[in-house]
Amino acid sequence: MKSVRLRIWGLIAAFTVLASVPFLVPHSAIVGVVAFVPLFALADLLEEHKVKHQNWLTYFPFLFFNAATTFWICWISVAGAIAAIALNALQMFFIFWLFRKFRKRFTGALPYIFFIAAWIAWERVYQDVEISWPWLILGESFATSPHLVQWYEYTGFLGGSLWVLTTSTVVYHLLRGSFKFAYTRRIRGALAFATALLLIVPPVVSAVIYDNVEEKGEAVEVVAIQPNIDAYYEKHGGLDQDIQDSIMVALAEPLMSSRTRYVVTPETFTFDFDLDRPSTNGTYKHVLEFLKRYPGADFLLGSVTYRFYSSKAQGTSAVKPIGNIWYDSFNTAMMIDTTGIMNLYHKSKLVPGTEIIPYQRFIPFLGKIMSAFGGSAGSYGRQDQLSILHGRDGLGVGAMICYESVYGDYYRQTAKLGAGFVAVITNDGWWGDTPGYKQHFRYAQLRAIETRRDVVHVANTGITGFIDQKGDVTQHTGWWEPVAIKGDVHINKDLTFYSVNGDIIGRICCFLFLLLTAAWIVRLIMKKGTKKD
Template structure:
C-alpha cells in the first residue's frame, strides 16, 4: 500500500483540480494515470486488497476534496455520500485491474468499468452523477457536442479512453507490458478524440447557420438572500423587498418575462398573505409576468402534501399551472424511510419532507414579441439528471429553465460545478438553457452549451445581488438521438463489462 500511496494522492489532487473550480480541464485525461500506472506497472507484485485500498484512498480523497461544500448543509450526509461513492469508484478500478491480469487489455477494461461506475452513481438510490468525468470538459465546446448522441457519458468515455492510452504507453515504455496494446489504445483514444472534435465542429457549424424562428427577452433576478434570512419568517418583508427592487430594475429593460429563483416566495402564495399581495402588486405595476419558484401544498387522500414548485404569475395576477418538482434531493428535500427510521432526520436540516410531482409540466407564456413560448422547468438539482431535461424536451419545451438556490454553498466550488454541468442539458436536448439562482451562478447558455450571458461582478459570480437580461433565440424544435434513446451508452458499457468479466472468469476456470 505504501508504494501505491503517492500515485493515489497525485491522482486525487489532479481529479479535484480538473473540475470547477479551478477547472483545469486539460488535466482530466491524465488525472488517474499516476494511480493506474502504480497498480498496473507490476500487477503481479501487488494483491487485490492493496489495489482496492489504494483506489479507495484516491477516490475518497477526490470525493471529499470536490464535495466538501455539502458539509455546509449536512456534514454527516457529505461524509456518507463521499465515502460510499468512493467504494463504487474503487470497485470499478479494482475490477479493471483484475481483468487486465486475466488478459483483458486496459483500453477495454478501464472504459467499461469507469462507465459502469458512472451508470451506478447516476441511478442508485435516486442517483447523484455530479462528478461525471465529462463535466470537466465543459469549456471545450467542440468536444462536448457528442453529448447530443450519448449524453455527458460520451464525453466521459473519450476522456477515460485517453487515460487508458497514456497508462498503457507508460507501462510499455518502462517494459511492464508489450507495445502492441499501447498502440491499440493510442489508436482508439486518438480516433475517439478526433471523431468527437470533427463531429463537434460539424454540429457547431450547423447550429450557427440555423436562423432562429423568434426570440424572447427575459431577466433573471439574483437577490442573494442568505440562508438564515431566507428561512426566517420575521424577515419575509425584507426578502420580498430585495426581489422587488431588482424586478423593477429589470422591468426598465422592456423584457417579456422576469424569473425568480427556487422557492423565492416566502410562505405560501395561494394563502393570499404577504407574498401574494406583494407579487401581484408588482406584476400589475410592471406589466411583466413572473416565472418563479415557490413552496406549495395540496390535499391528497385526506393528507397534506408539500411540493417544491414553479409557476408563471401572469399580468392578471393569477398563477398558471404549477410544475411540482419530480426528482427530490435525498436528505435535502425528503428523508427516505422517515416513518420507519426517524433517526435519519438527524443528518439533515430539513424540518419536513416534500412530495414528488408525478409528471413534467410546461410553463407556457403568450408574448407579443415571440408568441407562445414553453418553458421546461428544472428545479434545484434536477438539471443534474439528463433524463429530466429529456422529459421536458419531449413534452415540447422551447427553453429549459433551471430555478435553484445554491446560497447554502456560498462561494465554494459547488455553485460553479452546478453551473458547468447544467449547460450539458442544453447540448443533450438542443434547447437553450437559462438559470435563475438565488446567489449564483445565474446564466444563459445556447443550444451548443456555450455560456452567452452570465451575471458577474469583477469576476465574481456568487454571493452577489443583481439581475441578468438576456435575449434568448427560439429555434424550431428538434429531437436529438440522446433525447430519443436516453442512456443507451451506459447500458452498452455495463453489458460490455459484464460480458468481459464472465469471459475472464470462464477462462480462469478452464485454465
C-alpha cells in the same frame, strides 16, 4: 519497499490531481482524459509487489478525489459531507475492485472493456436511484471546457465519460508497452495512432460543430432576479417575506419593458404556499399586482408549496399527518399570469437527506440516521413524471429546480416535451463562496449543448446568467450581489439526437456489463466444476 511506498502515494496523488482539476479549474478539462492512467499503474504496482492493504490503497484515490471536488458540502453539514464523500468514493472503489478481480480471470483488453462498461453503467443507473449524487460523473468535468464537447448533442455527457476512460486505457497501455513490456513495434504503433486519434479527433469535431451552430428560434426577453437573500440567516424567517418581495420587485421593475415575456425568480423564493388557497400567500398577491403593470409578461416563481388531504391515500408517498388531516410539501416552480396560476412543476430529483429520506418505505429507521448526519426529518413530495410549464401563448418552458440540472438524461426530456428554453432555478448560497455554485452553473452549459436550448440560470445567491445554444455564457452576475439581469433567449423547437434518444452509451454499457459479468460467473462455475473432477 520504501521506494514502492513512494511510488504508490505518488500515483494516488497523480490521480487525485488529474481527476480533480477539470472539475475546479476553467479550461482544464483536457487533462482529465488521462486521469485513470495512474490508477491502472497503481493496480499493477500493488499486484506486482503483493502490497498489503490493497483495498485501502485503491479506495484512497477516490476518497481524495471526492473530497477535493465536493468538500464544500460541509458548509451545510460536516457529518453529512463526510458521509456523502465516503459513500460516493466507496461506490467508485467497488467498480475498481471488480475490475481488479475480473482481470485475474481474463487477460488482454477484456478487463479494461469490463471496467469502462461497469463505470459508465454505474453512472447511468446512478441517475435513477433515490440515493443519487451524480455530481462527479466524469462527463460533467468538461463543463470547464464546453468548447471541447459540442458533440454532446449526440452522445450526452456519458460520451465524455467514455472519452476519459477510453483515452486513459489506451494511453496507459502505450506507456506500459514503452517502459515495461516489450510490445511489438506494430502494437506500439497502433496504440500511438489510437492515442493521437483520441486526443485530436474529439476536439476537432467539436470545433467544427461549434462553428456551424447558430441560435435558432424567436428571441424573447427574460428578466432574471438574483435577490441575494442570505440562506442561513434571512431566507427562512430572519427577513420578513414582504421585505423579500419588495426586494424582488425593486430589482425587476427597472428592467421591465413591453418586450418582456418572462420574469424568473430563484428556487423556494417564497414559502407557505397553499395550492388550494393561493390568495392567502402574500408573494402571490404581490406577483399579481406586479403583472397588472406588465400584462404582457408571465412570472415563473419558485416556492415551497403545500397540498392538504382528508385521507392519507390522496397524497404522495411522502405525505405527512397534521392533526386529523394529511399534507404534502413540494419544491415547486409555477407559471403565473394576470389570471392566476397556470401550471406547476414539482421537483422530482430530490436531494438525499435534505429533501428526501431514501427508501424510507423499506428502511423506516433511515430517517433518524440521516437526521443525525444533518438531513431533514421529512421529505418533499414529487411528481411521478416530468412536465414542462406553459406560458399564456402556449410556449413551453422547461423548469429544472436546483441540482436537477445535473441529470443529463432527465434534463434532455424537457426538450422532447416541447420546451423552447429552460430555466434552472436554484439557491446555491448554502455552499458559501466555494467551487460548488460555480460547478453548478457550468453544468448548465453542458445541458445547453446537449439539447441546443438556451438556459436561464437563476440563483438566489450564486451565479445568475444566460447561456446560449452553444453553451456560451452571454452574461452573468457575480457572487453575493442583489441584482436582476435582462437578456434574450431563443425558442428552439428542433430536437438534438440526444434529446430524442437519451443515453444510448449508458444503455449499451449496462448491457455489456451484464454480458461480461455473466461470462465471469460462467468461468467461475466452470473452474469449480473442473476442481471437483
